[in-house]
Amino acid sequence: MIRIAHITDFHLRHHLPGTSTATKILSRHMPDILARVVERLRLQKPDLLVVSGDVVDVPPHGLHTRAVQRATEQDLRLVRRLLVRVGCRLCVVPGNHDHYRAMARVFGDLPRTFVCAGHRVLSFWDEETDFHVPRRLLGERERYLAALEQRDLPQIHVQHFLIKPHIGGYPHNYAEADSIAAQLAAHGAVRLALCGHVHAGTALLRAGGVCYSAVPSLCEAPHAYGLYEVDGRRVRRDIHSLGAAFPVARPAVFFDRDGTLSVLPAYWFGPRRMRLIPGVARALRRLKDAGFALVLVSKQSAVGRGFVTPEIVGAVNDRLAELLWCTARVDLDGVYCSYHSPDAVLPALRAEEHPDAKPNPGLLLRAARELQLDLAQSWMVGDRPYDMEAGLRAGLRTLLVKTGFGRALAHALPAGAADAQLADVPAAAAHILTATRA
Numbered sequence: 001m002i003r004i005a006h007i008t009d010f011h012l013r014h015h016l017p018g019t020s021t022a023t024k025i026l027s028r029h030m031p032d033i034l035a036r037v038v039e040r041l042r043l044q045k046p047d048l049l050v051v052s053g054d055v056v057d058v059p060p061h062g063l064h065t066r067a068v069q070r071a072t073e074q075d076l077r078l079v080r081r082l083l084v085r086v087g088c089r090l091c092v093v094p095g096n097h098d099h100y101r102a103m104a105r106v107f108g109d110l111p112r113t114f115v116c117a118g119h120r121v122l123s124f125w126d127e128e129t130d131f132h133v134p135r136r137l138l139g140e141r142e143r144y145l146a147a148l149e150q151r152d153l154p155q156i157h158v159q160h161f162l163i164k165p166h167i168g169g170y171p172h173n174y175a176e177a178d179s180i181a182a183q184l185a186a187h188g189a190v191r192l193a194l195c196g197h198v199h200a201g202t203a204l205l206r207a208g209g210v211c212y213s214a215v216p217s218l219c220e221a222p223h224a225y226g227l228y229e230v231d232g233r234r235v236r237r238d239i240h241s242l243g244a245a246f247p248v249a250r251p252a253v254f255f256d257r258d259g260t261l262s263v264l265p266a267y268w269f270g271p272r273r274m275r276l277i278p279g280v281a282r283a284l285r286r287l288k289d290a291g292f293a294l295v296l297v298s299k300q301s302a303v304g305r306g307f308v309t310p311e312i313v314g315a316v317n318d319r320l321a322e323l324l325w326c327t328a329r330v331d332l333d334g335v336y337c338s339y340h341s342p343d344a345v346l347p348a349l350r351a352e353e354h355p356d357a358k359p360n361p362g363l364l365l366r367a368a369r370e371l372q373l374d375l376a377q378s379w380m381v382g383d384r385p386y387d388m389e390a391g392l393r394a395g396l397r398t399l400l401v402k403t404g405f406g407r408a409l410a411h412a413l414p415a416g417a418a419d420a421q422l423a424d425v426p427a428a429a430a431h432i433l434t435a436t437r438a
Contacts, residue, residue: 002117004156005046005086006226007037008196009217011057011097015074017325018318020057021310023336024199024370025219027057029245033223034082036242041086044227047117049086052196052214053095053160055079055103061271061315072099076106089116093123095160095196096132100125112143115153119191119230122147124159126174133171134161134197136180144180148187156230157184157193164193164205164212172198184210191230204237211235221245221370249374252293252333253432254364254396256382259404260425261296262320270312271319277403281327283429290433293333293373296320297363299386300337304344313337334371336363359389364396381428385409388417397435399428 011020012030019027026033041049056075059068083090090110094103103125112123124144129135136144136159147155162172163180174180184190185208192211195202201216201224215226222241229236258264263275284294300313317335324330338356340349355362368375380391380398383406391398400418402410403425410421422428 001229001231002048002119002156003046004192004194004228004230005041005044005049005088006052006194006213006215006228007034007049007218008052008160008215009054009095009199009219010034010051010079011054011217011219012075012079013057014078015071016056016059016068016318017071017322018059018314019321019332019335020219021314021317021335021337023334023366024221025057025217026221026245026371027219028331028333030219031078031082033218033242033245034079037218037223037225038082038085040240040242041225046086046088046227048089048091048121048156049083050158050194051083051090051092052158052194053093054097054196054217055092055094056099057097058099058102059314059318060311061318069099069102072102073105076102080106089114089121091121091123091158093125093158093160096128096134100127113147118153119156120147120150120153121156121158124157126159126161128161129175131171133175134173135175148183151187151189153189154230154232155187155190157190159193160196162195162197162202162214164207165202167198167202181207181210184208191233192228192235201239204235206235209233211237213237215239216241244372246372249372250293251291251377251436252295252367252371252373252375252379253287253429254295254297254367254378254380254391255425256384256387257296257298257317257320259383259406260381260387260401264404270308271315274316274319274323276320276323276327277424279424279426281324281330283426284324285328285330286433287429288330290436292378292432293371294330295334295364295367295371295373296332296336297358297367297380297390298335298337299358300339301341301344301357303339304341304346304349306345310337310339313339334367336367338363358384359386359393361390361394364390364394368394379428379432381425382406383409385413385417388413392417399431401425401428
């Protein structure tokens with residue numbers, strides 16, 4: 001019998017700036033979450049720990065830069081230091097969000113084929129091809145076909161991408177998934193195929209004598225992982241989870257981005273034009289030290305209107321995060337953006353009243369659910385009337401800052417639309433801290 005622990009899809013960022021563009025992914029909290037899982041697994045004493053990809057959330061922009069590659073490798077080494085604490089054999093494969101060369105530098109010394117507790121374990125470093133379709137090609141296909149010639153031991157196969165079940169929409173499954181499944185069934189010695197990639201996970205599926213399994217992603221609540229027992233042809237899977245990432249609901253300060261935290265040109269011109277408004281980083285550091293979560297909620301309708309892509313927005317947000325960290329060692333807890341607009345040139349993003357687009361409060365309410373925030377004790381800080389209205393609709397206290405568009409609009413703001421009008425974010429932080437102490 002072999003006991004296997006299975007965790008997948010961390011999307012971790014620590015040395016890398018910023019966070020995943022998918023809001024449910026808690027990239028910056030992943031070191032703590034992973035450390036908690038590791039402590040549990042140490043007590044559960046598996047024979048083998050499998051990590052099936054998307055270990056670090058490498059931003060699609062800037063992959064050629066030394067800074068991004070260096071930070072990626074630092075994050076991977078952080079992950080490895082945590083994983084080895086479990087004290088068992090380790091099997092790690094990259095996913096489509098990973099940097100394969102950095103993965104090879106950090107995890108390349110781990111054998112890709114080895115025997116553990118009487119089972120032959122094979123890991124496959126497959127990659128996406130055109131249109132994000134995963135394939136098993138070249139050397140990985142050669143290793144796979146060679147494994148099918150061996151029947152002396154039961155086998156465990158590990159890969160990031162999905163073989164079974166077939167999931168529609170985004171191409172989670174291999175292009176040759178049906179062929180691989182038929183070959184595994186005909187082989188007869190493969191007991192279990194472990195995958196990642198699909199964040200919701202899949203049920204344990206038995207087909208042709210092979211069990212297929214993807215556990216839910218660790219980066220999203222409730223932060224789950226799997227434990228398997230493989231005994232002959234019997235395979236048992238139990239899903240465990242940490243539950244909420246944060247023990248109690250926290251107060252937060254929500255910030256608009258352009259004109260509030262940063263000067264205005266960046267939102268159409270990319271990360272090179274990102275500049276912080278003076279004093280912003282240290283003001284956020286004071287709020288973080290006082291126990292507030294810091295959340296960015298930004299209306300990026302320029303995406304729908306065709307000026308920029310979500311990837312460019314992500315690059316600008318990552319540059320913002322980098323400047324905040326370099327200036328005052330402060331992180332944002334969440335980054336939430338809407339892309340819709342009534343006059344969008346992209347039909348999928350054309351909407352008169354999208355719930356995420358301020359003045360609607362959709363982004364704030366989603367952040368409260370995903371980050372476990374106490375809206376009654378929270379604030380909204382922005383430079384536009386729609387920031388104030390979104391905050392009011394979500395039940396927040398609101399502060400208009402006279403930077404960006406705020407200076408010109410302050411005199412026209414209706415009575416009661418904001419709790420106060422202040423010069424800038426440092427003044428807003430001082431106001432919030434004084435009100436909190438009162």
